[in-house]
Amino acid sequence: MKKEISNKQWLVIALVIFVAAVMCLTGYKIYTSDYVSVNAEVTNISVRTTGKKHRQVDYEELQYVYNEKDYTLQRDIGFLNSEKIGDKVEIKIDPENPTAIEDQSLLRMLCIVSSVFFLISAFLAIKSFKSRGKD
Numbered sequence: 001m002k003k004e005i006s007n008k009q010w011l012v013i014a015l016v017i018f019v020a021a022v023m024c025l026t027g028y029k030i031y032t033s034d035y036v037s038v039n040a041e042v043t044n045i046s047v048r049t050t051g052k053k054h055r056q057v058d059y060e061e062l063q064y065v066y067n068e069k070d071y072t073l074q075r076d077i078g079f080l081n082s083e084k085i086g087d088k089v090e091i092k093i094d095p096e097n098p099t100a101i102e103d104q105s106l107l108r109m110l111c112i113v114s115s116v117f118f119l120i121s122a123f124l125a126i127k128s129f130k131s132r133g134k135d
Contacts, residue, residue: 010125017121021114035092035102040064042087043072062091066098073099 044061059074060083075091083089092102 010121014118014121014125017114017117021110021118024110024114034095036066036095037090037092038064038066040089040091042083042085042089045083045085046074062089062101064091064093066093066095069098071098073101075101075103 040062041064042060043063046058046060059076061072061074063070063072065071077083094100
């Protein structure tokens with residue numbers, strides 16, 4: 001005997017996913033709220049080739065000055081890279097630990113994953129409403 005998930009259950013699932021995503025994003029923003037913006041320069045980009053035409057960028061190296069001291073760090077940039085060596089970028093760093101940078105890839109991934117789960121749940125809830133209306 002196959003048990004169907006009711007409309008209310010789908011809506012609760014979608015709502016829980018939405019609330020969890022908002023809480024994660026809000027918590028992350030609060031955690032990094034005291035970070036300060038600095039200008040950095042891209043000095044190196046590591047590229048790993050995984051096929052003939054497929055290119056995957058692993059990380060970029062950034063140089064910046066904070067409180068008259070030079071810093072260099074590497075950050076993962078994933079699949080959304082448009083910078084080139086020599087480009088100026090704005091980053092956010094922790095003023096108490098200037099080598100700690102706000103992780104934009106984590107923020108993007110949280111947004112993408114939570115949006116996908118929310119949309120799937122909403123779609124299934126709508127589909128469930130329509131199928132129940134036909135019965």
